[in-house]
Amino acid sequence: MRIKQIASLLFSLIIITLTLFTNTIHAKELPINTRLGGHFKLPGTLNRPVALNEYEGKVLLLNFGYTTCPDICPMVLSRLSQTLKRLKEDSDQVQVLFISFDHERDTIHKLQQYLAHFNSNIIGFTGTKAELKTVAKQYGAIFAKQQTSVESDVLYAHSDYIYLLDQKNRIRKLYASDHNIDEIVADVRSLLKGQPWWKKLAEMALAE
Amino acid sequence: MKRLIQYHLTLLLLIQLHMSLPHAMAQNNKTQLAITNAWIRKVPTISTHTAAYFQIKNTSNKNRILVNISSPIAAKIEIHTIEKKNGLSIMQHIDSILIPSHSKVTFKPGGYHIMVFNFDQQWFDQKTVPFTFQFDDGSSFVEHFIWQ
Numbered sequence: 001m002r003i004k005q006i007a008s009l010l011f012s013l014i015i016i017t018l019t020l021f022t023n024t025i026h027a028k029e030l031p032i033n034t035r036l037g038g039h040f041k042l043p044g045t046l047n048r049p050v051a052l053n054e055y056e057g058k059v060l061l062l063n064f065g066y067t068t069c070p071d072i073c074p075m076v077l078s079r080l081s082q083t084l085k086r087l088k089e090d091s092d093q094v095q096v097l098f099i100s101f102d103h104e105r106d107t108i109h110k111l112q113q114y115l116a117h118f119n120s121n122i123i124g125f126t127g128t129k130a131e132l133k134t135v136a137k138q139y140g141a142i143f144a145k146q147q148t149s150v151e152s153d154v155l156y157a158h159s160d161y162i163y164l165l166d167q168k169n170r171i172r173k174l175y176a177s178d179h180n181i182d183e184i185v186a187d188v189r190s191l192l193k194g195q196p197w198w199k200k201l202a203e204m205a206l207a208e
Numbered sequence: 209m210k211r212l213i214q215y216h217l218t219l220l221l222l223i224q225l226h227m228s229l230p231h232a233m234a235q236n237n238k239t240q241l242a243i244t245n246a247w248i249r250k251v252p253t254i255s256t257h258t259a260a261y262f263q264i265k266n267t268s269n270k271n272r273i274l275v276n277i278s279s280p281i282a283a284k285i286e287i288h289t290i291e292k293k294n295g296l297s298i299m300q301h302i303d304s305i306l307i308p309s310h311s312k313v314t315f316k317p318g319g320y321h322i323m324v325f326n327f328d329q330q331w332f333d334q335k336t337v338p339f340t341f342q343f344d345d346g347s348s349f350v351e352h353f354i355w356q
Contacts, residue, residue: 069257070249071317072290074255117253144296152326159297161295
């Protein structure tokens with residue numbers, strides 16, 4: 001009986017110590033953004049509706065844009081492609097997602113051709129105006145048509161953040177379109193390393 | 209006789225100087241405005257628009273104003289900049305850009321760029337694309353941009 005009590009006390013002490021240690025190092029980890037993000041399911045370049053949670057278990061890099069974009073979007077996609085190259089074999093555990101908000105001009109076929117130029121593994125999405133508006137709102141993405149005399153020359157003013165999502169589809173960081181690639185690679189690697197065993201144990205014990 | 213030869217020689221010298229002046233001035237324009245890192249983005253073949261970038265350095269004592277850029281690759285070419293406002297990247301058409309004396313201006317992704325609308329994709333087959341730079345003083349020169 002006494003041994004059981006001592007064992008229980010020891011276990012509790014270990015859990016408390018680990019929890020305190022966990023909280024101390026938590027500050028160094030990428031915080032979870034609880035304000036933005038969320039699930040979506042949109043027509044994708046896999047020729048079927050694709051849901052975000054199909055990529056649970058992978059680290060995601062997400063960006064909003066449009067294929068007629070001459071400057072920012074090709075730059076972001078080139079940089080994301082470079083990021084994947086820099087990650088080498090780790091890139092298998094990373095997925096780049098590109099959501100086009102130009103529902104009038106960007107078809108799935110067009111997106112497939114466009115994205116293949118940067119990296120054949122990038123998944124593209126589009127949708128109806130309402131669907132895209134909902135997803136953009138979830139992620140705080142903004143886009144607005146800029147006035148032009150010629151319809152084919154329509155350009156969008158838009159936010160150009162790159163969103164880093166963890167293996168549970170939670171936003172962990174937002175980057176500016178020209179953010180340092182070294183830092184993105186390091187952040188992706190930190191998420192891929194995952195939690196140490198003792199932290200998982202501590203979280204499980206606390207959950208119980 | 210000696211005077212006559214001197215007169216003709218001076219006349220010849222003046223004519224030669226006059227003929228070589230426009231060429232010398234054009235050279236001067238070009239040498240005092242050095243373009244480096246000139247490239248045009250090799251966008252996917254389904255793209256209708258692209259952008260081109262470069263760095264321009266003005267080594268003269270005069271401020272220069274770039275008023276127009278044109279190229280046979282597209283009928284509509286504009287100088288644009290990206291303005292960041294409330295989290296939005298807004299593309300702005302600008303009429304001209306000042307290249308201050310002894311300074312340089314960089315056109316780069318996410319900033320100043322040459323906006324090329326509905327370009328002729330046959331240019332993909334060429335190694336370089338010529339762009340003509342025109343300035344407010346009427347001078348101009350051509351620079352070749354590489355696909356990248």
